[in-house]
Amino acid sequence: MDEDEVLNAMRRTLSDVRMDRPVEAIEERGRARRRHRGVLGVVAGGGLAAVAALALALPIGAGPSGSTPTGGAAAPAAEQAAPAMEPAAFSVAKLADGSVQLRLKSKQVINPEALEKALADAGVPTVVKAGVLCTPEGKELPQIKDVLTFDPIDGANEDGVYGDSEWVIAPAKMPKGSILHFSVFPVHKGQGYAKVAWALVPKGAPMNCRSVVS
Amino acid sequence: MRVPGVEQERKEFADFYQRCRDNCLRAVLAATGDRALAEDLVAEAFARAWASWRKVSRHPAPAAWVVRTALNVRVSWWRRRRREIALDGHDLPRLDDDVRDVDQAMLAAIRRLPKRQREVIVLRVWLDLDTNTVADELGISPRTVAVHLSRATAALRAQFVPVTS
Numbered sequence A: 001m002d003e004d005e006v007l008n009a010m011r012r013t014l015s016d017v018r019m020d021r022p023v024e025a026i027e028e029r030g031r032a033r034r035r036h037r038g039v040l041g042v043v044a045g046g047g048l049a050a051v052a053a054l055a056l057a058l059p060i061g062a063g064p065s066g067s068t069p070t071g072g073a074a075a076p077a078a079e080q081a082a083p084a085m086e087p088a089a090f091s092v093a094k095l096a097d098g099s100v101q102l103r104l105k106s107k108q109v110i111n112p113e114a115l116e117k118a119l120a121d122a123g124v125p126t127v128v129k130a131g132v133l134c135t136p137e138g139k140e141l142p143q144i145k146d147v148l149t150f151d152p153i154d155g156a157n158e159d160g161v162y163g164d165s166e167w168v169i170a171p172a173k174m175p176k177g178s179i180l181h182f183s184v185f186p187v188h189k190g191q192g193y194a195k196v197a198w199a200l201v202p203k204g205a206p207m208n209c210r211s212v213v214s
Numbered sequence B: 001m002r003v004p005g006v007e008q009e010r011k012e013f014a015d016f017y018q019r020c021r022d023n024c025l026r027a028v029l030a031a032t033g034d035r036a037l038a039e040d041l042v043a044e045a046f047a048r049a050w051a052s053w054r055k056v057s058r059h060p061a062p063a064a065w066v067v068r069t070a071l072n073v074r075v076s077w078w079r080r081r082r083r084e085i086a087l088d089g090h091d092l093p094r095l096d097d098d099v100r101d102v103d104q105a106m107l108a109a110i111r112r113l114p115k116r117q118r119e120v121i122v123l124r125v126w127l128d129l130d131t132n133t134v135a136d137e138l139g140i141s142p143r144t145v146a147v148h149l150s151r152a153t154a155a156l157r158a159q160f161v162p163v164t165s
Helices: A003-013 A023-045 A047-056 A077-085 A112-121 B004-032 B035-051 B062-072 B074-082 B104-112 B115-125 B131-138 B142-157
Strands: A058-062 A090-094 A100-104 A126-130 A133-136 A148-152 A165-169 A178-185 A195-202 A207-210 B084-086
Touching: A003 B104, A003 B115, A003 B142, A023 B004, A023 B035, A090 A112, A112 A126, A112 A178, A133 A178, A133 A195, B004 B035, B004 B062, B004 B104, B004 B115, B035 B062, B062 B115, B062 B131, B104 B115, B104 B142, B115 B131, B115 B142, B131 B142
Parallel strands: A126 A178
Antiparallel strands: A058 A090, A090 A100, A100 A165, A133 A207, A148 A165, A178 A195, A195 B084
């Protein structure tokens, strides 16, 4: 076989592979990224501009001290945004498209009850287990790919710390009777919560929870 | 009410997606060897292309931009699929792998190639870019592209047996 024959053979091998995702789904995700980028870009700048930019989202709560409900829909944008500006281990905000943004800060102590309540207030049925890693005993619900996206946040946060994480959750796409199960847990003795794991499962589904501390 | 310019951009992007999506998927699949992962990566890369369409549409080879972006977001998707991350942002080793319905031997052979050879093969074969465009995309000379292509095809030749009927 000469070089062209090899290349043609390679093309033929994958010729049946097709990308069938609708362009509408791609555009929707692209628009979400555009909105998200706008919010993050201004937050990084800090100050008053950040407060205005965060009016794009409706903060539901912030931890670890618990949820901080917003005012009504007519409340001024800056007032609505203010709770998300507080130093916290996590923040939960409802976005304009109905999805819910959860951010966990790196190297901060998470209050599991406050996180669970903040997500519930945002319309996301959630269980948060602390101290143990939980995985479903059965199969995870396949809708997880539509319900939740996860992205590590590039760069340092406003405290100069790297490693923050962000989830965007679509409660409307959660199957009826399902919950998101988060577990935050240490991996070394005497250490705080070093990792987080998550799964979409039917409410009450048996979970295998165990300590992974070494 | 939509602005006509925005509608025009949407149409351009939709045409681009329709025209290039299959080949971008094949290119990323060849590089990753994992069908489900490749689909997610390409979908994410196209979404990023749409989010920055004014910039990407002016790129000399927008499909190459998509493929390279898809391969660059790979680590994030691994984390997402694994459903478990370290809160200090450090990545973890991958635990699972998907069943594939394509020629695994060929994909494995491509993944065994050195990175540059693999990039040249992917851009040359599935995006049908000419040598000069591949060179521009990778920031190397056309001569170096030719050398990588020659070495890669020599390594892959053993994977194919000509069939005569």
